[in-house]
Amino acid sequence: MRPVITLTTDYGTNDHLVGVMKGVILTINPDVTIVDITHGVIAHDILDGALAIGQAYQYFPPKTIHVVVVDPGVGTDRRPILAACDQHYFVAPDNGVLSAVYDQTEALKVWHIISEHYFRQPISKTFHGRDIFAPVGAWLSKSWQTSAFGEPITDFTRFAIPKPRVSGNTVRGVVLRVDQFGNLVTNLRVEDVPKLAGNESCTIKAGNAVVKKVVQTFAEGPSGEPVVVIGSSGYLEICINRASAARTLGIGRGTEVTVELG
Amino acid sequence: MRPVITLTTDYGTNDHLVGVMKGVILTINPDVTIVDITHGVIAHDILDGALAIGQAYQYFPPKTIHVVVVDPGVGTDRRPILAACDQHYFVAPDNGVLSAVYDQTEALKVWHIISEHYFRQPISKTFHGRDIFAPVGAWLSKSWQTSAFGEPITDFTRFAIPKPRVSGNTVRGVVLRVDQFGNLVTNLRVEDVPKLAGNESCTIKAGNAVVKKVVQTFAEGPSGEPVVVIGSSGYLEICINRASAARTLGIGRGTEVTVELG
């Protein structure tokens, strides 16, 4: 069975960077299957990268190696790390970009990668995707010897994905992402607002918009009217049927979302 | 020989959705080759999706499985279908997105997919690319038993790709798509305007633009002047040499195109 290596970066696809990473991987291990998760992470945005890999990795086969490079500190003393959990492997800078992965597992091992003979030489100060992360992922897919790459650590960087706050009858969340369709993906889960799922009356506000309806499918939304849908990753999304809620409502990432119950 | 599965969606590539579909496929069948046709179908636009798969599928090897997901009705009662024709397989929602495929074949079989044990559980209401279409494509690439997935149907949804209309000396068509280069791809084929190929005099109008020249290659167009080229799929295209006809002429999808003969 061919090993699978996934790539998640903020490199975009208009430059040659992603192609170069794939060339480096195939030079080391020509027998891997390489899959792009996305290269459209918002530039330098570690939270956005954390959400991308956190919502995707669990759908890949056991033993998949996920190379995640959102790395504004490339070339500084932030460490390169290797993480193993839940039958998956991750190679990334130690800047918190794996935080959403860590949140989904209890059996987690993390190594500081120090074995430089696995790196591409000379090591640049500006493209560790090519010189460190891609080659380490490729060598791991040949040997599977995690401990050969460095030393176990426990003080790795981890930040909290923004969580909703409850006060009285109000739950306050935030728009975490705007997706391709202009849907506003919030950080509110059904379990944060159980009354929503039970169809009890709630008032949902985001920016100047008031959302009155909770529906099960995008298509149930009346034309032009924002509705709440439970998205495929379990988060509530504010959507408009066949239109971009972000553009129509003038709302983007970071906008506060409040749910008033009853 | 490794089976080939292609993907055609309106998911874009900035989200994790396409990566997730590939993870689901590789989990079921690690031995497939997955190829993106495009994820840049206009959001919710079934005609645009139909044109994309209709112009691409025939260039793939026999037995290729094409997963096509442009699905504004996801989660509603529109059916998931499996189609077989012309030595190719298609997995898609039954909303007409395969209409341009149906137009190219006479020996067509279509099944309503009902065997839920091939689906990913639990089935969401918002991401059947992940939960139904990708897994069915992957399982098909292992068994090739089309009839195991559901029941044959004949009442599948099919719409007519807009056809040119002839009245007297005038042929009326429409701009079907604007391509990456800004070329205006019309629904007019050479056989609709045989005089054009014979270089007899015609007047072609699109919006406020008048096109006077029919050329064989993009490079023959005089600088800044719109010309008509017979595109690689057989449709007439209005183009400007090394420039975007769409931007220069201010013309987009849906604009009427008329050809006056003689």
Place this chain on the structure above:
Amino acid sequence: MRPVITLTTDYGTNDHLVGVMKGVILTINPDVTIVDITHGVIAHDILDGALAIGQAYQYFPPKTIHVVVVDPGVGTDRRPILAACDQHYFVAPDNGVLSAVYDQTEALKVWHIISEHYFRQPISKTFHGRDIFAPVGAWLSKSWQTSAFGEPITDFTRFAIPKPRVSGNTVRGVVLRVDQFGNLVTNLRVEDVPKLAGNESCTIKAGNAVVKKVVQTFAEGPSGEPVVVIGSSGYLEICINRASAARTLGIGRGTEVTVELG
């Protein structure tokens, strides 16, 4: 070992063109690994394509076949060529798009591709990516017989990548590319400005901007202030830490960059 074929084009990924090229390749040789370098080359821009392949090819395994299609003259009498150098193969139009490859090698062989039985029939006038370049790359990955495809030539097209000019204490260069992060990639290499690497005082100007600092990593740049970084391909880049230098400074491709020494 599976042969590797890379693709570099200006086709974008919103159309079906790239998918079609992959279908054609897999129909001829189902056992190849296809890798996208980029399809985001600026439309019709041969220099931009030359830079993309020139900075990427050397990271791929020996015997990789690079199909490069930036081809505003498609269908005219510009020749299709096959080049071999440095253990790599290239299939492209003879319009200079391989110039940056030629610059990196001395042992270069080039053939004019004339064996039409390797082409897809009928050959269109507008999509040689599908009809000539993809099939030739695929057939080469089966036979590896370069001489079967045509006749050796030495009069292939080659243009000079813009080089810096030195006059007195001033080195004049240009912004070659703007990358995904908005970094301004110049045509100045460290060896063109050795004093920079030695940290002797220099004044760097680009458009109206004056850059005072040379740093080793992107992260060392003070917030909002442009700095010079030695990029991963050896070129000096004008960057702003976690921001787009192109947008902040209002500078783009083609802007002159001057370095005044001492």
